[in-house]
Amino acid sequence: MDIRNIIRNVPDFPIKGIQFKDITTLLKDKEAFRYCVDQITQHCKGLNIDYIAGIEARGFIIGAPVAYSLDVGFIPIRKGGRLPYKVEKITYQLEYGESIVEIHQDAFQKGNRIMVVDDLLATGGTTLAVFQLIERLGGVVVGADFIIELEMLQGREKLKNYPVFSLVKYKI
Ligand code: AMP
Numbered sequence: 001m002d003i004r005n006i007i008r009n010v011p012d013f014p015i016k017g018i019q020f021k022d023i024t025t026l027l028k029d030k031e032a033f034r035y036c037v038d039q040i041t042q043h044c045k046g047l048n049i050d051y052i053a054g055i056e057a058r059g060f061i062i063g064a065p066v067a068y069s070l071d072v073g074f075i076p077i078r079k080g081g082r083l084p085y086k087v088e089k090i091t092y093q094l095e096y097g098e099s100i101v102e103i104h105q106d107a108f109q110k111g112n113r114i115m116v117v118d119d120l121l122a123t124g125g126t127t128l129a130v131f132q133l134i135e136r137l138g139g140v141v142v143g144a145d146f147i148i149e150l151e152m153l154q155g156r157e158k159l160k161n162y163p164v165f166s167l168v169k170y171k172i
Helices: 030-044 058-070 125-136
Strands: 008-011 019-022 051-055 073-079 087-093 098-104 113-121 140-150 164-170
Touching: 030 058, 030 140, 030 164, 051 058, 051 125, 058 073, 058 113, 087 125, 098 125, 113 125, 125 140
Parallel strands: 051 073, 051 113, 113 140, 140 164
Antiparallel strands: 008 019, 073 098, 087 098
16 A cells, blocks of 8 residues: 555654654544554564554654554553653654653563654654663663655664664655
């Protein structure tokens, strides 16, 4: 299935110069949504994964059904100040601005194998921060799976020590 045509490009959102990839047009298409969840689930099979970690907020939409399909637990990675219990946190640079990601300190056991899921790989800063959180807590990062990869931002290079998988790649 060619999902490229279903992803909406919104120029200059949220700031001038950003080509925002809007996946709401994909999510409302039941075949396209199922295709994305199934493809990522398929990629995770056989990797001995204990948990899917989804990055707020669009990583929840994709990651939770993948976890359900794989019959593993789901771990929410949230922006700063939103998780209620004890957290591990990291501040990092975004394609636009700066952000914080947090995980509950008791999200998983040491040695658990975790796949990170998000909608889009841009600079890779968010995903690298999440990898660091997982490793600080003694988890094993299996890799990261995305629907969309913006190749020109070289996120794959930033994550070069880890397996990265994406369904569609944009060159510009
Ligand atoms: P990065 O840390 O640069 O890889 O940015 C990844 C995060 O920012 C993901 O959670 C994306 O949802 C969001 N993001 C960054 N750039 C874009 C973009 N051009 N279109 C849509 N989402 C984006």
